[in-house]
Amino acid sequence: MKLLLHTCCAPCSVQCVETLRAGDIRPDLFWYNPNIHPYTEYRSRRDTLVKFAGDEGLTLNLEDEYGLRSFIAGVYGVNESGGGRSRCAYCYRTRLEKTAAFAAEHGYEYFSTTLLISPYQKHDLVRGIGEEAAARYGVQFFYRDFRPGFRAGQKQARERGLYMQKYCGCIFSEEERYLNNG
Numbered sequence: 475m476k477l478l479l480h481t482c483c484a485p486c487s488v489q490c491v492e493t494l495r496a497g498d499i500r501p502d503l504f505w506y507n508p509n510i511h512p513y514t515e516y517r518s519r520r521d522t523l524v525k526f527a528g529d530e531g532l533t534l535n536l537e538d539e540y541g542l543r544s545f546i547a548g549v550y551g552v553n554e555s556g557g558g559r560s561r562c563a564y565c566y567r568t569r570l571e572k573t574a575a576f577a578a579e580h581g582y583e584y585f586s587t588t589l590l591i592s593p594y595q596k597h598d599l600v601r602g603i604g605e606e607a608a609a610r611y612g613v614q615f616f617y618r619d620f621r622p623g624f625r626a627g628q629k630q631a632r633e634r635g636l637y638m639q640k641y642c643g644c645i646f647s648e649e650e651r652y653l654n655n656g
């Protein structure tokens with residue numbers, strides 16, 4: 475079975491890819507993350523994924539859009555009223571709808587996302603938005619709770635020398651990570 479896997483970064487992809495392959499599923503990777511700022515951070519994560527895909531012999535589809543302005547404009551209203559949860563819902567929807575649309579256009583029956591491996595993400599929200607996007611574009615959202623493999627995947631990524639990010643992605647999450655935390 476072939477599946478389009480939205481990838482937030484290389485470290486989170488390691489274990490997801492391994493798990494899918496073990497289940498006889500062939501993941502093709504899809505990069506679309508306009509939520510990662512600033513540009514130097516975006517470039518580090520993107521380039522690390524390109525290298526990882528090459529090393530693993532994986533097909534990588536790059537939607538290479540650094541989306542600082544559009545992302546900030548998109549989250550500004552919800553961010554003011556609903557805090558992080560609304561902001562993250564916008565963020566997940568933006569990325570997963572693009573993935574579902576790409577899957578539909580390119581003949582993939584299934585898509586999924588490496589966001590499902592991180593214990594730091596709002597897991598149920600990711601799942602719900604993935605399923606909504608799937609229904610909208612006439613494809614299937616492949617749900618799997620990858621979280622039990624998170625630590626092992628991060629360890630493997632570190633040992634392989636992959637770039638490891640220090641915050642979720644957007645400039646707001648960078649502030650939350652560092653303001654008052656050194």
Ligand code: SF4
Nearest residue numbers: 562565642643644647
């Ligand atoms: S904290 Fe992470 S998931 Fe939430 S909006 Fe920012 S980048 Fe997206």
